[in-house]
Structure formats: structure tokens, C-alpha cells
Amino acid sequence: WDSGRYEQASEAHREVLGLFRQTDNRAGQAAALVNLGLTDLRQGHYLRAAEHFEQALSLSQESGNRNCEGYALRGLGEAELARGRYPQATDHLNQALALFRETADRKGEADTLHDFGDLNRRQGRYPRAAEHHNMALAICREMEYSHGQAEALNGLGAALLAMGQSQDALHRHDDARILADQSGDAYHQARAHQGLGNAYAAIGEHIRARERWQHALAIYSRLGTPEADQIRTQLSMHRRPS
DSSP states (O other), rough: OSSSSSHHHHHHHOOOHHHHHHOOOHHHHHHHHHHHHHHHHHHHHHHHHHHHHHHHHHHHHHHHHHHHHHHHHHHHHHHHHTTHHHHHHHHHHHHHHHHHTTTHHHHHHHHHHHHHHHHHOOOOOOOHHHHHHHHHHHHHHHTTTTTHHHHHHHHHEEEEEEEEHHHHHHHHHHHHHHHHHHHOOOHHHHHHHHHHHHHHTTTOOOHHHHHHHHHHHHHHHHHTTTHHHHHHHHHSSSOOOO
């Protein structure tokens, strides 16, 4: 997962799921289904991800696993967000956040706050988005959770850029890049390069923007994630000056 080998991750999670089914371990099945849903999300398979999260939610509720129920709800929120179904995403994420706070799961809380940041940004509520990303970042720093820090910094950079704060956005994305490089988090390396490209484009540094987008495209293409097509569109719209 961390190195971006999503097909291999999916195969491992499916094998784990089969073993838990053999032993009728419903809590284990739910956790494996959540992980399968996450790999589906990363690869752009949103409907299949939602199906896995729905199954995980049902099993978590049957087994009384409140923590895993939170992750299933958060996954459903992410799947709805990816499909542009914002009211449904809001409902699932609110339920997930309440469960994570009830079970004192700080990582789950931070991840869900990040999702709320993305949700608000997509709906044009940029200051509120930045607030949620800052809340997520504070928790991740407290936990020394580097992957979460990189995710929150990239989200914060996107929100700041939407508010016209291009230089601050550059700094946040560069901080995310450094953290992702240190931890080997390929996906957030790509997101950081993409964000840096967006910020450079906003301040008129188009050559630097293209360089960053090309870095992002190389990583996204290797990972097989849908963001590669977004970068190709950006590169085609910002052709190299003659």
C-alpha cells in the first residue's frame, strides 16, 4: 500500500479475507473488506469500493466492532465524495467522526477531518476546508503520523491555493513532499508535485509548473491511479512556451 503496489495489496487483502471467512471471524472479515475498499478507492474503482465498505459496515455492526464500523463509514464517505455525492458523503463522515471520537481513535479522527477538508474545498468553502486540514495536521503531528501529515499538508495547500494564497500553498506542498519522500509514500509524493505545479502555474511560473506536473504524472502512471489523466489534461492546457 505505502509503496503504491495496489494490485499486490489487493491480492493480499483478498487472501486474508478468505482466511477469516474460513474461520468465521466477522471482525477480521470487516477489517479486510475495509482495506480492500481503500485499495479500490485509490485505483478509482468507486462503486466496488462502496460495496466492500457496505459489507464491512454490516459485519462490524454484527460483531460489535465500533472502531471498524468507523472505518467502514469513513470509507463510504470517501467513496461518495469521489463520486460527487456530497450530502451522502457528509452523512457518512459525520457518523465516522462521532465513532472515532467515541472510541478515542485519533488516527481515524485525523483521517476523517482531512476528508471533511476535501469535502468543503470541493464545495467552495475554502476557509472551512483549511480549518479542517489544520485540525487533522495538529493531530497527526501529535501522533508523529507522517503519512497523515503529508495528506493534511497537501489538502491544506490545495485549500490555500483556492483562496489565492499561492506562496503559502507552495510551502505546504513542499513540506508534504519532504515528508512523503522520507516515508516512501509514493501517492502523496505525486500529490505534492501536482500541488506544487498548480501553485507555480498560479504565479505564472509555467516551466516550473510543467516540471512538477511531469514528476506527478510519472508517479501516478506507475501507481495506476486516475489522477494521471488529470495531469495529462493540465499538461495539454499549459503547453511549453515556444
